[in-house]
Amino acid sequence: MDDTLAFLITFFALLVTLAILTNRARAKKHYDQELQPNCLLTRWPLLFVTGQRSFFYFSNYWNIYPSYLAEHGYEVFHLRLPWSNPGLRKTRLTEFLKSQDEAKRKFHMIVDSATLLEVDSVLRELRPDCVMSVTEIADANPITDGISLKTPVVPQATVETMRSQKTGSFFIKWAYDLHRLLLFGRPLPSLSTLGASKATQLQNSRLILERAQSLAEMDLRAD
Template sequence: MDTLALLLSLFGFLVALAIWTNKARSRQHYDSALQPNCLLTRWPLLFVTGPRSFFYFSNYWNLYPSYLAEHGYEVYHLRLPWSDSLLRQTRLTEFLKSQNAAKRHFHLVLDSYSLRELEPVLRELKPECLISITEIADAGSKDINSLSAPFVPQETLKTLPSSKGSFFVKWAYDLHRLLLFGRQLPSLSCLGAVKQTQLQNARLLLERAQVLAEMDLREGDTTC
């Protein structure tokens, strides 16, 4: 009976930890003046969710999308299935085909693991709706650029590292990694979940967005 009570208590604690840390990340705000005169992209920025679990499922990219949106960029999310690679690839295939049919275009933003995982779909389809690929990577990671023959402009954005952050959020993320054992998942700092680096990394992404805007502008000029 004591063992059952202990197990139930542990389960309750883990559930509370997962819910609280996901909500805590969602409540994070930044206090910084907006950078003026940002050149905006012609096409939206599409953030793809990486592998998720009960300990890391909400607000996958933390403040990055809202930071760009507040600077005037059109930002969307593609929420793929949580962790099954086959389901994630299937969902991406369906999405890309539907966007091609609708003649829509966007700039893709995803983490290094997701790029490797979804690369077969991108390489096979070479979707016309895709204008560029931005890979968000950890500072110490090797240059991945998984597409051996990129069919669109592709860039790896190396984020600033940090070992700091909320103790409970880090603990929950360690459990998230444990559940998805064997996958080279990005760090919390890479995903914008560490207060000490999140704003600096968001500014790096803003610089990338302005480069994409310049690219859109040049391509728009050539089609006139």
């Protein structure tokens, strides 16, 4: 009995250590400082919304994407929704959008495919003025085809990310596999889509940068 308890305590401690270290490891920047010059900047900030999280994937949800855009001069913010409870996430999103409307603020929203399913229903119900556009960061085969058939409430586009079989750190991949296990059955994006794969994170960052410049052109035309 004592041996079993000791084993369980040790195993739990190892899982906690794995979760903390892998979340910290992803927070480190892994891209060079060579920036693309003369980027047209958006009038409104870019808002990255966190997708579904767990103890094994909770920090720095979008990895290098926000800092990469910020390095190019874009104003970047984060909306950290509750970790995984769909009802709480929608409630928090609704409260946030109402508060932004009251404050007369505007922004361009960036989400993953699973979060877009949540966002779309809230946007159709509220029709907020604060959301100027929605950008979906998706795997090569998006899960949101049903949404794409509907007339969007706001301008919407999908950035299909590049994927690679090389995921980088074995421990980061292992932690993300445990994250998927805890949220089993939910359409979670890949590590590559979230910018956590060294093999594709810079290429995908550039794709999102191209989208940001398209949004800047849209803002300019609106003026």
